[in-house]
Amino acid sequence: MLDGDSGEAMSKVMKTLVRYGELFGARRLVPLDGPTHVVTSMGMAGLEAAFDLLDTLIAAGARTVEPFTVDPRPYDFDAVPYTDAEMRDIRALYPHQDRYEAQLRALGLKDEDAFSCTAYLPETGNTPGEGDILSWAESSAVVFANSVLGARTNRNSGLIELMGAIAGRAPEFGLLLDSGRLATWQIDVRTTVLPPATVLGSEIGRRVVEGVPYITGLDRFLTDLPPAAARDYLKDFGAATASSGAVGLFHIDKVTPEAIRLGTTLLAGGFASAVIDDDTIVPTAGSERVSEPRRNTEPETALIGCPHLSREQLSMVVDSIVGSLEDNGKSHVSIRTILSTAPHAVRAFRSEHPGKYERAIAAGITISTFCPALHMNCPSSAGAPVITNSTKLRTYTTSRFFRDDVVLHRIVHGNGQAMESANGATS
Numbered sequence: 001m002l003d004g005d006s007g008e009a010m011s012k013v014m015k016t017l018v019r020y021g022e023l024f025g026a027r028r029l030v031p032l033d034g035p036t037h038v039v040t041s042m043g044m045a046g047l048e049a050a051f052d053l054l055d056t057l058i059a060a061g062a063r064t065v066e067p068f069t070v071d072p073r074p075y076d077f078d079a080v081p082y083t084d085a086e087m088r089d090i091r092a093l094y095p096h097q098d099r100y101e102a103q104l105r106a107l108g109l110k111d112e113d114a115f116s117c118t119a120y121l122p123e124t125g126n127t128p129g130e131g132d133i134l135s136w137a138e139s140s141a142v143v144f145a146n147s148v149l150g151a152r153t154n155r156n157s158g159l160i161e162l163m164g165a166i167a168g169r170a171p172e173f174g175l176l177l178d179s180g181r182l183a184t185w186q187i188d189v190r191t192t193v194l195p196p197a198t199v200l201g202s203e204i205g206r207r208v209v210e211g212v213p214y215i216t217g218l219d220r221f222l223t224d225l226p227p228a229a230a231r232d233y234l235k236d237f238g239a240a241t242a243s244s245g246a247v248g249l250f251h252i253d254k255v256t257p258e259a260i261r262l263g264t265t266l267l268a269g270g271f272a273s274a275v276i277d278d279d280t281i282v283p284t285a286g287s288e289r290v291s292e293p294r295r296n297t298e299p300e301t302a303l304i305g306c307p308h309l310s311r312e313q314l315s316m317v318v319d320s321i322v323g324s325l326e327d328n329g330k331s332h333v334s335i336r337t338i339l340s341t342a343p344h345a346v347r348a349f350r351s352e353h354p355g356k357y358e359r360a361i362a363a364g365i366t367i368s369t370f371c372p373a374l375h376m377n378c379p380s381s382a383g384a385p386v387i388t389n390s391t392k393l394r395t396y397t398t399s400r401f402f403r404d405d406v407v408l409h410r411i412v413h414g415n416g417q418a419m420e421s422a423n424g425a426t427s
Contacts, residue, residue: 001167009060013163020160021171029169030176034132034151036068036165037119037141038104040158042374043096044074050159051096054103057166064108064165069119069126071138072308072340073097074374080338080366089378107162115369116342117141118235118308120149123344130257133176135164139248140239140307140392146249148234150257152176155248175248181258182268183214183251190277194221196403197233198391199281201240207274210246214267219254228312230255236390239307243392299387299400302411303372305340306393311348314341314367318349318360324412325363333364334414343369373397 002014017029043051074097075082075090082090101109110126117138119126128134130150136142137156145151154174156164164170174180185208189200204213222230234252241247251259251266258266304317317339325331341349346367350357360367372390376382376397386399387407394401402410 007060009057009062010167013057013062013167016160016163017167017169017171021173024154024171024173026171026173028172029167030133030172032065032133032135032164032168032170034128034134034153035126036064036066036108036134036161037126037136037138038068038070038158038162038165039137040162041071041115041371042074043094043098043100045093045095047096051100051103053159054100054107058103058106062107062166064162065168066165067108067110067114068162068165069110069114069116069124070104071117072115072342072369072371072374074371074377076368076370079368080370080375081336083380085380086378089380093378107166113343113347116308116344117371118144118310118342120144121235121310121342121345123311123348124342125344133170135161135170137161139242139246140235142248143238143242143250144235146175146181147238147251147256148231152181153248155242155246181249181266182212183266184208184211184268184271185213186267186271186273187213187215188273188275189215189217190275191217191281192278194218194233195276195281197236198240198389198401199403200276201237202244202391202395203276203280204250205241205243205245205247208241208245208247208272210248211272212249212251212268213241213247214251214253214259214264214271216253218252222252222255228310232310232313235307235310240391243395297385298414299335299385299410301336301338301381301384301386302407303338303340303375303386303388303393303399304390304407305338306372306388306390308369309339309341309345311341311345314339314345314349315353315356318356318365320408321365321411322356322359322363324408328412330412331363333411335411336366337364337411338366338368338372340368340370340372372399 001010004011074094116124128145128149128151132151134151134153136153137158142153142155187204253259372393373396382398387402388399389404389407391401393399
């Protein structure tokens with residue numbers, strides 16, 4: 001292939017992968033044996049060179065070895081009540097969306113609903129197995145696949161993962177190697193209760209950055225949770241470590257596959273150590289990223305679901321909001337509230353809980369499949385007061401982070417004044 005036996009386009013694909021591997025000291029390419037996921041989901045202005053490149057690959061007959069899923073679309077005209085300014089921004093920012101999605105279909109997109117950053121969850125079903133070699137780039141999916149599922153993928157860049165999927169190979173370095181999966185940090189969690197996943201993940205991500213943490217003390221909490229709840233905790237925890245730092249793999253003692261099998265032998269020589277206790281966790285809610293004039297601005301929108309909510313989380317969040325509204329004698333949310341999840345999860349939720357779905361819609365809750373972070377790329381959205389319970393979204397955008405109870409209070413009451421004292425702080 002490298003020598004051109006499969007045509008010039010495939011030769012360039014292989015040259016790209018080889019040069020990429022050489023930069024990181026890879027000695028060989030290894031075959032992929034797990035599913036493919038693609039991070040780039042937007043037909044954004046300024047990416048014309050990438051779309052031209054894909055046209056070249058398609059003209060040469062290139063397709064991924066296996067069908068693939070892709071990150072969420074940047075907008076959802078069917079579900080989201082956009083302002084006029086947001087609509088103008090979307091059309092200006094993503095003018096190539098139709099062209100790009102046609103290219104994805106030609107290259108091997110799994111189906112029209114294959115758009116989710118949590119495509120590894122059962123509802124979408126693009127789930128790798130333990131030990132599978134992958135070519136992924138989506139940061140929250142990479143850390144989940146490596147850590148919770150025991151697959152192996154590096155934190156690749158957009159298009160590199162697609163080229164790997166077309167060639168069916170990936171350069172062998174980093175997290176594909178046993179040596180690259182050794183823990184460089186030992187983090188002992190000594191909190192009295194299970195910390196919020198996003199807060200703990202952010203604290204660990206900031207400490208270890210691109211390191212691999214081996215975490216002790218969490219098993220006493222996680223083993224008591226139902227399996228789906230523990231999985232969703234690790235999903236949100238991992239996304240926070242990957243966005244607040246650059247974590248591509250974590251091990252949790254007695255919980256994650258490699259830690260169960262290998263235990264503390266996963267600790268590399270000369271590893272660093274840290275303790276996280278109640279005094280460590282509480283202050284993490286106090287850091288603030290928004291400018292001073294916006295600090296006291298009342299929120300207009302709540303975005304929940306970055307990464308996408310699982311079907312179980314979607315049901316739980318709807319129950320929480322609708323139940324709180326009823327408890328407070330209210331019938332409608334006080335600010336625009338958007339829950340983001342996979343297309344298959346929306347369909348399953350609507351089918352399994354039709355009454356709950358209708359109550360959510362009647363209460364003004366929007367259930368969307370878009371990417372909250374790409375939504376916040378739009379200048380009108382970035383300039384508006386948006387709150388979230390996702391530290392990933394807070395890291396990548398101008399949204400403000402609050403813990404779950406504070407976000408719920410604002411959704412129900414639209415009154416931030418009482419929340420500051422009740423929660424202690426924002427982050």
